[in-house]
Amino acid sequence: MPELPEVETIANALRCGGRGGPALLGRCICRGCLMWPRTLAEPAPAEFETRIGGQAIRDINRRGKFLIFRLQADSMLVHLRMSGDLLVEPQTAPIAPHHRLVLDLDGELRLAFNDPRKFGRVWLVADPQRILAELGPEPLDPALSANQFYERLQRTHRQLKPLLLDQTFIAGLGNIYTDEALHLAGLHPLHNSHHLDRTQAAGLLASIRTVLEEGIQRQGASIDWVYRGGDFQNYFRVYQRTGQPCPVCGTTVERIVIGQRGTHFCRVCQPAPKGE
Numbered sequence: 001m002p003e004l005p006e007v008e009t010i011a012n013a014l015r016c017g018g019r020g021g022p023a024l025l026g027r028c029i030c031r032g033c034l035m036w037p038r039t040l041a042e043p044a045p046a047e048f049e050t051r052i053g054g055q056a057i058r059d060i061n062r063r064g065k066f067l068i069f070r071l072q073a074d075s076m077l078v079h080l081r082m083s084g085d086l087l088v089e090p091q092t093a094p095i096a097p098h099h100r101l102v103l104d105l106d107g108e109l110r111l112a113f114n115d116p117r118k119f120g121r122v123w124l125v126a127d128p129q130r131i132l133a134e135l136g137p138e139p140l141d142p143a144l145s146a147n148q149f150y151e152r153l154q155r156t157h158r159q160l161k162p163l164l165l166d167q168t169f170i171a172g173l174g175n176i177y178t179d180e181a182l183h184l185a186g187l188h189p190l191h192n193s194h195h196l197d198r199t200q201a202a203g204l205l206a207s208i209r210t211v212l213e214e215g216i217q218r219q220g221a222s223i224d225w226v227y228r229g230g231d232f233q234n235y236f237r238v239y240q241r242t243g244q245p246c247p248v249c250g251t252t253v254e255r256i257v258i259g260q261r262g263t264h265f266c267r268v269c270q271p272a273p274k275g276e
Contacts (some may be wrong), residue, residue: 001065001080001081001082001125001174001175001207002065002080002084002140002174003065003172003173003174003177003215003220004062004064004065004140004171004172004173004174004177004212004213004215004216005176005177005212005216005218005219005220005221005230005232006215006221006230007062007065007066007067007080007172008062008216008220009216009219009220009229009230010069010080010085010111011061012069012088012110013062014060014067014088015059015061019088019229020088021087021089021109022107022109023062024057024088024105024109024111025057025058025059025060026056026057026058026103026133027056027057027069027104027105027106027107027109028054028055028056028057028087028106029050029052029053029054029055029057029104030053030054030104030105030106031049031052031053031054031103031104031107032048032053032101032102032103032104033049033101033103033104034048034049034100034101035095035099035100035101035102036100036101036115036118038118039056039100039101039113039115039118039120039121039122040101040121040122040123040255041121041123041126042121042125043124046091051074051124052071052076052099052103052122052124055071055072055073055074056071056072056102057069057070057071058071060068063128063132063135063138063171064135064136064138064167064171064172065079065080065134065167065171065172065174065263066077066078066079066131067080067086068128072123073126073130074124074126075124075126075127075134076123076124076126077122077123077124077125077128077131078113078120078121078122079114079120079121079122080115080120081117081119081120081121081236082091082117082119082195083115083116083117083119084113084114084115084119084120085113085114085176086111086112086113086114086153086194087111087112087114087116087196088109088110088111088112089109089110089112089153090108090109090110091104091108091109091110092108092194093110093209095112095175096114098114098115098116099112099113100113100114100115100118100120101115101122102114104135111187117146121203125232130185134168135167135168135171136152136166136167136168136170137169137170137171138171138172139170139171139172139205139208139212140210140212140213141208144205145210146198146201146202146205146206147198149201149202149204149205150196150198150202152169152170153193153194153196153204154193154194155194156169156193157192157193157194158192158193159189159191159192159193159258159259160182160187160188160189160190160191160192160193160204160259161178161179161182161190161191161193161258161261161263161266162188162259162261163257163260164178164182164208165178165195165259170208172212173208175239175261175263176215176221176236176239177208177211177212177215178210178263179238179239179264180236180237180238181204181207181208181210181211181212182204182207182265182270183194183237183238183264183265183266183269183270184210184211184248185200185201185203185204185206185207185208186203186236186269186270187203187204187270188265188270188271188272188273189256189258189263189265189270190272190273191273192243192256195273210215214232214235215230215232216271218230218231218232218235219232220230220232221236223231238253238264238265238266240264241253241264241265242254242255246266246268246269247271248266248269249268251266251267251268251269253265253266254266254267
């Protein structure tokens with residue numbers, strides 16, 4: 001699933017131009033065509049196609065793993081889930097087999113939501129906060145201080161790996177960047193959040209920011225057959241490196257399952273918590 005750096009990369013490309021397509025800001029949506037009804041979370045398909053036609057794209061940004069298209073009257077939210085992607089292509093291009101929603105734009109362009117596994121979702125809403133309100137803070141937001149992060153950790157009694165994956169605790173992290181951040185911070189994924197001291201909490205927040213910023217700089221990680229263009233996968237510390245040497249100490253990277261999620265770590269750099 002695309003995580004914060006991948007979604008940020010897509011938002012930047014759509015906003016400013018990139019990934020083989022032009023910038024979309026200011027372009028008008030001439031019409032929308034829904035090809036897989038369940039892609040649309042709300043409103044009803046007929047209302048969606050009526051409302052979205054004629055609206056110009058004012059801005060494109062990100063909140064957590066959501067893409068947010070600020071239109072004239074509404075906001076269109078897109079969650080890519082497991083296999084979704086947004087493609088800018090000429091209107092003359094054939095409709096690909098996995099296109100679930102297409103928006104015809106002025107300039108004879110098309111914005112297509114391609115989603116082979118059909119898990120992605122789109123919302124057209126007047127107030128995006130109604131969908132986004134439950135998300136936790138943005139990890140790269142300077143307003144999130146180390147002290148605030150420590151206090152949030154103290155209020156929960158959960159293992160670090162599933163906690164950091166919880167979008168209501170902190171928004172945007174997934175399996176890749178959680179494993180990478182925990183390794184950089186030297187914390188075991190089973191460590192209980194409320195047992196971290198202030199120094200450990202500050203180190204974890206700094207590590208989260210470091211791996212996310214590097215991921216954005218490298219345009220995300222291209223490890224699936226869907227997301228393309230990034231090269232952060234060439235710089236992984238532990239993720240998907242089971243059986244390979246830890247880049248810090250040389251110990252073999254291990255994989256365990258926590259909360260039904262494959263988790264990669266180094267038992268030397270990330271010692272198991274004692275007495276928890």
